[in-house]
Amino acid sequence: MTVQIVVTLCLSFLIFALIIWGFMHMRTPRFRMDRAQFRRGLEEVITGQADDNHWRVLIGYPMRHDPELERLREECLAIEEQEYTGGTPYLFTEAGIERLRAVHRRLLLLIQQAK
Numbered sequence: 700m701t702v703q704i705v706v707t708l709c710l711s712f713l714i715f716a717l718i719i720w721g722f723m724h725m726r727t728p729r730f731r732m733d734r735a736q737f738r739r740g741l742e743e744v745i746t747g748q749a750d751d752n753h754w755r756v757l758i759g760y761p762m763r764h765d766p767e768l769e770r771l772r773e774e775c776l777a778i779e780e781q782e783y784t785g786g787t788p789y790l791f792t793e794a795g796i797e798r799l800r801a802v803h804r805r806l807l808l809l810i811q812q813a814k
Contacts, residue, residue, distance in 0.1 A: 730760055734765065734810050738810065741757065741802065744799060754779075779791075
């Protein structure tokens with residue numbers, strides 16, 4: 700009887716330790732948007748093919764891995780504050796779309812320079 704209790708306790712402790720070890724070594728998923736993905740998302744917004752969710756994903760994550768892309772993302776946030784309508788199909792005013800086109804042109808230059 701006591702042998703069963705000792706074996707059960709040891710197995711329980713081992714399983715518990717394995718679960719804790721697994722959690723300690725598990726990393727949270729990271730989403731990294733590259734310049735090409737940002738370009739495609741921006742093009743969808745400019746052409747009226749993106750909805751509010753697409754826009755939120757596009758600008759919602761800091762891009763610490765790419766300082767130039769982060770600056771463009773921050774500029775898009777500033778454009779959103781002034782020109783965002785959330786309408787269909789275009790999420791921005793005409794002036795906002797033009798400003799996003801300027802961001803898109805600068806992004807294309809960045810992509811070309813990186814090649």
